[in-house]
Amino acid sequence: MLHKEIILIIDFGSQFTQLITRRVRESKVYSEIYPHTISIDFIKKVHPKGIILSGGPMSVYDDEAPSISVEIFNLNIPVLGICYGLQFIAKSLGGIVEKSFEREYGRSIFRIEKDSTLTKDLQTESIVWMSHGDIVKSPPENFDIIGTSDHSPVCAIENKEKNIYGLQFHPEVYHTEQGDKIIQNFLYDICGCEGDWTSENFINNSIEDIKKKVGDSKVICALSGGVDSTVAAVLVKKAVGDNLQCIHIDTGLMRKNESEQIEILFNSKLDLNVKYVNAASVFLERLKNVSDPEQKRKIIGNTFIEVFESEAKKIEGVEYLVQGTLYPDVIESVSVKGKSATIKTHHNVGGLPEKMNLKLIEPFRELFKDEVRKVGYELGIPEDFIMRHPFPGPGLAVRILGPVTEERIKILQEADDIFISELKKAELYNKIWQAFAVLLPVQSVGVMGDARTYENVLALRAVNSVDGMTADWYKFDAEFLAKVSNLIINKVAGVNRVVYDISSKPPSTIEWE
Ligand code: XMP
Numbered sequence: 001m002l003h004k005e006i007i008l009i010i011d012f013g014s015q016f017t018q019l020i021t022r023r024v025r026e027s028k029v030y031s032e033i034y035p036h037t038i039s040i041d042f043i044k045k046v047h048p049k050g051i052i053l054s055g056g057p058m059s060v061y062d063d064e065a066p067s068i069s070v071e072i073f074n075l076n077i078p079v080l081g082i083c084y085g086l087q088f089i090a091k092s093l094g095g096i097v098e099k100s101f102e103r104e105y106g107r108s109i110f111r112i113e114k115d116s117t118l119t120k121d122l123q124t125e126s127i128v129w130m131s132h133g134d135i136v137k138s139p140p141e142n143f144d145i146i147g148t149s150d151h152s153p154v155c156a157i158e159n160k161e162k163n164i165y166g167l168q169f170h171p172e173v174y175h176t177e178q179g180d181k182i183i184q185n186f187l188y189d190i191c192g193c194e195g196d197w198t199s200e201n202f203i204n205n206s207i208e209d210i211k212k213k214v215g216d217s218k219v220i221c222a223l224s225g226g227v228d229s230t231v232a233a234v235l236v237k238k239a240v241g242d243n244l245q246c247i248h249i250d251t252g253l254m255r256k257n258e259s260e261q262i263e264i265l266f267n268s269k270l271d272l273n274v275k276y277v278n279a280a281s282v283f284l285e286r287l288k289n290v291s292d293p294e295q296k297r298k299i300i301g302n303t304f305i306e307v308f309e310s311e312a313k314k315i316e317g318v319e320y321l322v323q324g325t326l327y328p329d330v331i332e333s334v335s336v337k338g339k340s341a342t343i344k345t346h347h348n349v350g351g352l353p354e355k356m357n358l359k360l361i362e363p364f365r366e367l368f369k370d371e372v373r374k375v376g377y378e379l380g381i382p383e384d385f386i387m388r389h390p391f392p393g394p395g396l397a398v399r400i401l402g403p404v405t406e407e408r409i410k411i412l413q414e415a416d417d418i419f420i421s422e423l424k425k426a427e428l429y430n431k432i433w434q435a436f437a438v439l440l441p442v443q444s445v446g447v448m449g450d451a452r453t454y455e456n457v458l459a460l461r462a463v464n465s466v467d468g469m470t471a472d473w474y475k476f477d478a479e480f481l482a483k484v485s486n487l488i489i490n491k492v493a494g495v496n497r498v499v500y501d502i503s504s505k506p507p508s509t510i511e512w513e
Helices: 017-026 040-046 070-074 084-092 179-190 199-214 227-243 258-269 280-287 293-313 352-356 369-378 406-425 478-491
Strands: 006-011 030-035 050-053 079-082 096-112 125-138 144-148 156-159 164-167 218-222 244-250 274-278 318-322 332-334 341-343 359-361 434-448 451-464 495-500
Touching: 006 017, 006 040, 017 030, 017 179, 040 070, 050 084, 050 179, 070 084, 079 084, 084 096, 084 125, 084 156, 084 164, 164 179, 199 227, 199 318, 199 359, 199 369, 218 227, 218 293, 227 244, 227 318, 227 369, 244 258, 244 293, 258 274, 274 293, 280 293, 406 434, 406 451, 406 478, 406 495, 434 495, 451 478, 478 495
Parallel strands: 006 030, 006 050, 050 079, 079 164, 218 244, 218 318, 244 274, 318 359, 451 495
Antiparallel strands: 096 125, 096 144, 144 156, 156 164, 332 341, 434 451
């Protein structure tokens, strides 16, 4: 998609780089991340309204410290450096950067020392979030100090004439009280952005783009029932109408009643043209006696492709395939230790495009998950659907440790349904990024009435996360957990013990397999 205004984020390897991009977009300005290895010619071609230099874990004096040509400061494009970005500006333009005796990490107080457009309308003192070893001892020539903190006498600088700014703290982090305001000052008052990044504009532009690309050709979409593929299908439908044919394959590995609910939603609310294929028995047969998680994934992925291909062949003249690929899957993440830029791999049920010789439509290649949700709202998709937790392609097969059988699917579906229903009743569902139950290949002893039982152990998992790359386990009240545990043990035959997973990612993963 062509963007009228764009902010370039240059990645020096900070864990917050994606967060900067999101904050800029939340302020209604489109932004993209690029590794620091991009050329100045590329930047000129993109012609951004502004450039943000990210933080990074290294010192500007390290041998392999990431850098970019100083030409970047002569393009007549406003620049904002954050943390390492500030230090990079200082060192590149003749200032002095030093190791700080006191590593400043976490909360700090920022004080405005001089009026600046960057800190316009901010309180004189505010809480900011720091994470650095080096500090700027003295700014380069023609730069003014506009703010300080206890351990950073040069905490914020500006060169008003050249529109270059630097901050020692992280305005993109939610703990920085007035971070939003600073970012908006940069975007609107320094870069002169107008703020055209809205769901409505995105939808209108996407529809135009897809229409132009596809013309009268036929398009197919594998509709999994997940948020991304559903919102993508609804959007593409607006562009190509009846030329879109969706296919929903029921793998038999969905949550309780999920396939039925999905069918109701697709048919009655979304007006999508969907063909339903019940392939549960094929999947189950092929998973018989398989315990190895990767093997399960392979079998499910291959079977999915096979079933989908055979259905797609029945539709004449198909040229395009819709995929719900998201921006985090396509960003080149900078590896600062090794010099190369590596592209993240993603473990989706897929491989469809390479095998099928179809051209791709990926309307969300530029979007984060929360932006897809906003587009979904704007397109009138019901909220309870949009807010559904992510669900892995291989479904319950990777939540049943050990072999997958019909009986074990049923046990897990029942237990999982109780957990999720209780989360909704307690109004916790939307506060959690992902929650589910896992059936363990472990039997434990219990007593029920006077009898001794020897039954399955079930684990509950609930995490909060921004993008699934890292995650914290959710801190429930003990009473809530006790209630869910009681309900499951009393209602689900085959489970006599419930445990709660208190591991975060890393080092654990979100799924157990
Ligand atoms: P992990 O378990 O790697 O999961 O911490 C991160 C996120 O990815 C989802 N996940 C998958 N999604 N196919 C998918 O489409 C998979 O094979 C798969 N494995 C994990 C997981 O649910 C979480 O949201």
